[in-house]
Amino acid sequence: MTGGERGLLVTYDGIVVGRREIGENSCFIDILTDEQGIVEATAHGAKKINSNLLSSAALFSYSTFCLNKNKMRYTVNSAKPKFGFHEIGTDIEKLALASYFAQAVKFCTSSEQNQLESSRDSLVRFFAVALYETLHAGETRTLAAVKAAFELRYSVMLGFSPNLVACHNCGHYDCERGMYFLPRKAKLVCADCLNPEFEGERVLLLSETLFAMRNIVFSPLEKCFKFSVGERAEQQLSQIAEDYFLYRTERTFTALEYYKKL
Ligand SMILES: [Zn+2]
Incomplete structure (x- = not known):
């Protein structure tokens, strides 16, 4: 967080059903959730080898996602893998x-x-x-x-x-x-x-x-x-x-x- 407006933290169990790369290190992921249907979230740095989002942001990963919601946009704050289908x-x-x-x-x-x-x-x-x-x-x-x-x-x-x-x-x-x-x-x-x-x-x-x-x-x-x-x-x-x-x-x-x- 760089100060300014802080978003709302929300937690969903979900499965990554889509993924689009952004630049060298990050990606957008589509998370299937029961509460909100498909949620699109930015996973910053998810492609870095030491990222704690590396496995959770992978296609078909089943995780508990903690998301930051700000003006209808979601960013992955943290994620805890439940099951990987990689x-x-x-x-x-x-x-x-x-x-x-x-x-x-x-x-x-x-x-x-x-x-x-x-x-x-x-x-x-x-x-x-x-x-x-x-x-x-x-x-x-x-x-x-x-x-x-x-x-x-x-x-x-x-x-x-x-x-x-x-x-x-x-x-x-x-x-x-x-x-x-x-x-x-x-x-x-x-x-x-x-x-x-x-x-x-x-x-x-x-x-x-x-x-x-x-x-x-x-x-x-x-x-x-x-x-x-x-x-x-x-x-x-x-x-x-x-x-x-x-x-x-x-x-x-x-x-x-x-x-x-x-
Ligand atoms: Zn009959």
Whole structure:
């Protein structure tokens, strides 16, 4: 502080979802927070090797940030790392997927208002779990499954929850002849109730796919990525989740296009 006006000190737990270099030593970082959405803050000297912000200002670092707020501008005062996901950077596919997640939250999270009023889940916690699952993909589940879970659960958190409880018409949880997902209407209809003339776009779900979708939508955050599907169901789930997310958010993401080209 060089005297004059002192700002207000605020503390947030957050994850760095964007970073832009300024000059030789400093950078702007976009911090995802539950309280203020995306907060842009200047991290002075963060690129110096002896800086105590070196690891906290890195992309995907999860830290407690103490910020100085002055006339709507934030400066990082200090930061205490909670978890670093920097190892994601050693795998180009994982890095590309995590970058898509970061772009998605940056585009869909308002920085002015307290966001996610429709959801009681912590977005920061969700993002941390998504990064953790991305980092560990390949061990118990594939990157494609992690991506699908992110897209579907994040849609729910944004208020676009599909109704996956039961057939919209008869209320049955399952049907011997199968269940259809109607992506544009965000609901299920069983094969007995389906009216081919009126229902429009639809997908006959593999039972594994429906099981996975219900797990993603209804589980507590920590468990929404934890399911296993066979190859065919994974393909179906991937298509449904990506289409659903892009249609609901009305966005295209350059980071997604890049990921898909790899
Ligand atoms: Zn029915």
